[in-house]
Amino acid sequence: MxxxxxxxxxxxxxxxxxxxxxxxxxxxxxxxxxxxxxxxxxxxxxxxxxxxxxxxxxxxxxxxxxxxxxxxxxxxxxxxxxxxxxxxxxxxxxxxxxxxxxxxxxxxxxxxxxxxxxxxxxxxxxxxxxxxxxxxxxxxxxxxxxxxxxxxxxxxxxxxxxxxxxxxxxxxxxxxxxxxxxxxxxxxxxxxxxxxxxxxxxxxxxxxxxxxxVNLTNARFPVQLVLRPQVDELHDYRGYAGKIESGFFKKGDKIKVFPSGVPATIAAVEVNNKIADVAFAPQSAVLHLDEDVDISRGDMIVKEDDLLKVAQEIEALVCWMDEKPMQVRNRYILQHNSRREIVIIRDIKYRLNVNTLEKEDNISSAQLNEVVKVALKTASPLAYDSYRNIRETGGAILIDETSFVTVGAVLFQ
Known part of the structure; x- marks a missing residue:
């Protein structure tokens, strides 16, 4: 069921x-x-x-x-x-x-x-x-x-x-x-x-x-773990494990690995420790590529012709969840699927009134339960989607660097 x-x-x-x-x-x-x-x-x-x-x-x-x-x-x-x-x-x-x-x-x-x-x-x-x-x-x-x-x-x-x-x-x-x-x-x-x-x-x-x-059109696979057993019977085994957040993957698909943009081809797909013809969202799977590619936890595998945003300067809506206000220039950890990045709040563009949808300007901070539109800057390029298009790869959370408390819910624009 x-x-x-x-x-x-x-x-x-x-x-x-x-x-x-x-x-x-x-x-x-x-x-x-x-x-x-x-x-x-x-x-x-x-x-x-x-x-x-x-x-x-x-x-x-x-x-x-x-x-x-x-x-x-x-x-x-x-x-x-x-x-x-x-x-x-x-x-x-x-x-x-x-x-x-x-x-x-x-x-x-x-x-x-x-x-x-x-x-x-x-x-x-x-x-x-x-x-x-x-x-x-x-x-x-x-x-x-x-x-x-x-x-x-x-x-x-x-x-x-x-x-x-x-x-x-x-x-x-x-x-x-x-x-x-x-x-x-x-x-x-x-x-x-x-x-x-x-x-x-x-x-x-x-x-x-x-x-x-479930979006079965745009294929998104955030890598959670690189599998290298390094045992005699699996000496050359290299698989990339994770959950397919949207779309599907099958043998022969041309893909790119983001944020680097390196191309490759899927050599095999595993589901439940068995080779499968196809794997689709929201299944967990292991993908094998036809050549060794520099991939680590937090990278995203995407089909070659699929559009994906890759940027360091990002606009997003943030629902603030902490008693301590968000301030411009504050630094946080951004958790996006399995990837973590250091991020700075460059600007708060406006506060969204959740009762009327009015945009309130000249905002310098965000208080508990407020929804604001912000400009973020990440330490390195981030691969993401608009939340409106793909919820699974268009959302993230902000984490306080010192307490590791979740302080904000992020919806990429």
């Missing part, structure tokens, strides 16, 4: 915790002891119903006690697919947390309260989804039970959100009217909203095409 990684985003009291609990509860992914504890806690409720939000309350309590949790993950599965839910807080002061959770997400569920419609936080979550190029977006219009399951209210919100989507150039969007509290259109279709003929949330999550978000 494949894996769908998705992020949930919503304003306070939009029902995010209840939605996650409902998905786990209705798909029978709760252990018996968890269910018994849930039922005992729920006896305090006047109506005697199970409070599904309690399934994530433990995580919220940890945050309230001051324990740092960047992103909390929930795992569950159905006969069709495995799922990883990234549960990140939606407040503006936790922008860094949401960026962390969204960076590997195939899909985002944006919750909208049917009573309130599209609000500022809805737009902010959509802006972050756009910046991080999340392939699939589900707008779950929750609490339909509190607006009498009115189709008119649903259609109004759909119309309002489509204006936001058009402004942000969001593409694959699905709208589902739900009631997380009562389970309407979560796993089973709601009989109270016969006017809605689309899929339930669970059916959509099970059937949406994950592989459609």
């Amino acid at each position: 494949d894996i769908l990684r998705f992020l949930t985003a919503g304003s306070v009291d939009d029902g995010k915790s209840t939605l996650i609990g409902r998905l786990l509860y209705d798909s029978k992914n709760i252990l018996i002891d968890q269910l018994e504890a849930l039922e005992r806690s729920s006896k305090l409720r006047e109506d005697g119903s199970v409070d599904l939000a309690l399934l994530t309350d433990g995580l919220r309590a940890e945050r309230e006690q001051g324990i740092t949790i960047d992103v909390a993950y929930k795992y569950f599965s159905t006969p069709r697919r495995k799922f990883i839910i990234a549960d990140a807080p939606g407040h503006i002061q936790y922008t860094r947390n949401m960026v962390t959770g969204a960076s590997n997400a195939d899909l985002i569920i944006i919750l909208v309260d049917a009573r309130n419609g599209v609000i500022e936080q809805t737009r902010r979550h959509s802006i972050i989804a756009s910046l991080l190029n999340i392939p699939h977006i589900v707008v779950a219009i929750n609490k339909m039970d509190l607006v009498d399951y009115a189709e008119e209210k649903f259609q109004t919100i759909v119309s309002d959100y489509n204006k936001v989507a058009e402004a942000l150039n969001l593409k694959d969007i699905n709208f589902i009217p739900i009631s997380a509290l009562d389970g309407d259109n979560i796993v089973e279709a709601s009989k109270k909203m016969n006017w809605y003929q689309g899929p339930t949330l669970m059916h959509l999550l099970e059937t949406i095409e994950v592989q459609s978000s």
Whole structure:
């Protein structure tokens, strides 16, 4: 089975915790002891119903006690697919947390309260989804039970959100009217909203095409390890191990090694210790070349005719994640796939308002949770892609040189 990684985003009291609990509860992914504890806690409720939000309350309590949790993950599965839910807080002061959770997400569920419609936080979550190029977006219009399951209210919100989507150039969007509290259109279709003929949330999550978000056109292979066993039976063995981030490779492909640009030809491809006809993203593989080339960890193997950016001066969006501000001329370690480079912040061009997309000029520093566009200069040439084109090779992190703490998420432009 494949894996769908998705992020949930919503304003306070939009029902995010209840939605996650409902998905786990209705798909029978709760252990018996968890269910018994849930039922005992729920006896305090006047109506005697199970409070599904309690399934994530433990995580919220940890945050309230001051324990740092960047992103909390929930795992569950159905006969069709495995799922990883990234549960990140939606407040503006936790922008860094949401960026962390969204960076590997195939899909985002944006919750909208049917009573309130599209609000500022809805737009902010959509802006972050756009910046991080999340392939699939589900707008779950929750609490339909509190607006009498009115189709008119649903259609109004759909119309309002489509204006936001058009402004942000969001593409694959699905709208589902739900009631997380009562389970309407979560796993089973709601009989109270016969006017809605689309899929339930669970059916959509099970059937949406994950592989459609994998780039099989542009071949990218960051080298993680050069394999030289140097034993008698493998005396001449030289292989380059790593994960294919996008595209595919096969025997006979003409390639170039970056940042040097040295050309070569693939002599063989290994997958799971066996010679394979082809290897493709996101497989791990070992590539063999027809001649010895000076390759080390951090180099990138790319097909000969594939366009790739190689530069020392780079523009990027950075989400700042540290209490200590980013300053112009500060020096950091840039971790890009398996490559590490020393980098200097040459200039901060503007700060991006994540609520309005306005660009605020005359910025000399970046504070915690702010998103800024910067000019970077690396110690040596770096091979990279635009994050908008290829997420896997278009993103990086900044690391503090002294503490080795991750201080920034980088999206190359």
